[in-house]
Amino acid sequence: MLHKLKRRCFQIAALLGAALALASISSSAQVVRIPLPDHSTFPISEGVWVGKTLYLSGTLSPTLDGPTPGDTKTQTIGAIKEIAATLKAQGLTLGDVVMMHAYLAGDPAKGGKMDFDGFMAGYTQIFGTKEQPHLPARSALQVMALAEPTALVEIEVIAIKPD
Secondary structure, three states: OHHHHHHHHHHHHHHHHHHHHHHOOOOOOOEEEEEOHHHOOOOOEEEEEEOOEEEEEEEOOHHHHOOOOOOHHHHHHHHHHHHHHHHHHOOOOHHHEEEEEEEEEOEHHHOOEOOHHHHHHHHOOOOOOOOOOOOOEEEEEEEOOOOOOOOOEEEEEEEEOOO
């Protein structure tokens, strides 16, 4: 019981430290909004720079534009490759990603449950490899649905520009 309490205290201290770090960011930090490609009229930014931190909007796989949208694994790989291309255009790499949020829609082929194994199969083809050993902090959760009806995966990331 004492061990759990100590661990919880360390977790709370870490969260407080992170909150203080965020609070110390100057309100004068430069904010730069990256418009969506192709002059899209959709009312969001592809990403937003705040100082050296880049927040990317949720990204879907380009396989959704083809004749078959692909399974969770295929869509995961496609979304991460799209993210990598966006990061590259901003002078970053997947190694600069510090946080990832993955939203997984229920897969009809899995009885409406998220295909976490399929997500992990795609994720581990890119992250935790010899080419890309840097692992971001990550959350993965099931959502009722995504904005694109055939989408099974949407991923958003936060990346930090190295010094």
